Amino acid sequence: MQRSFSVGTLVRLVATPPNLVDADELxxxxxxxxxxxxxxxxxxITDGMAALDVGEILGEPSYMHTIYVEPEFLEFVTG
Incomplete structure (x- = not known):
C-alpha cells in the first residue's frame, strides 16, 4: 500500500528539481x-505540490520562506 502525502506529513527533500536557477534576489x-x-x-498541498516552510534554513522563522516541491523529490520520514 502506497502512502500519500498530506498536510502535516514529515518529509525529507531528497533531490532538487532540474532547471532551478538563482535570479537576482530570488x-x-x-x-x-x-x-x-x-x-x-x-x-x-497545492496543485499536487507540497508546500514546505523552510525559513529556519536561513536563520528566520520557518514561515518566512516556502518552497513548493513535487512529491518525486520527497521521501516520507518515519519514527
Missing part, C-alpha cells in the same frame, strides 16, 4: 540546495 536554486537532506512538515 535565490531559488541556492535555497533548494540548502534544504537538500533536511526534514520538514508539509504545510499545504
Amino acid at each position: 535565490r531559488t536554486a541556492t535555497l533548494f540546495s540548502l534544504c537538500l537532506g533536511k526534514t520538514f512538515p508539509i504545510r499545504e
Whole structure:
C-alpha cells in the first residue's frame, strides 16, 4: 500500500528539481540546495505540490520562506 502525502506529513527533500536557477534576489536554486537532506512538515498541498516552510534554513522563522516541491523529490520520514 502506497502512502500519500498530506498536510502535516514529515518529509525529507531528497533531490532538487532540474532547471532551478538563482535570479537576482530570488535565490531559488541556492535555497533548494540548502534544504537538500533536511526534514520538514508539509504545510499545504497545492496543485499536487507540497508546500514546505523552510525559513529556519536561513536563520528566520520557518514561515518566512516556502518552497513548493513535487512529491518525486520527497521521501516520507518515519519514527
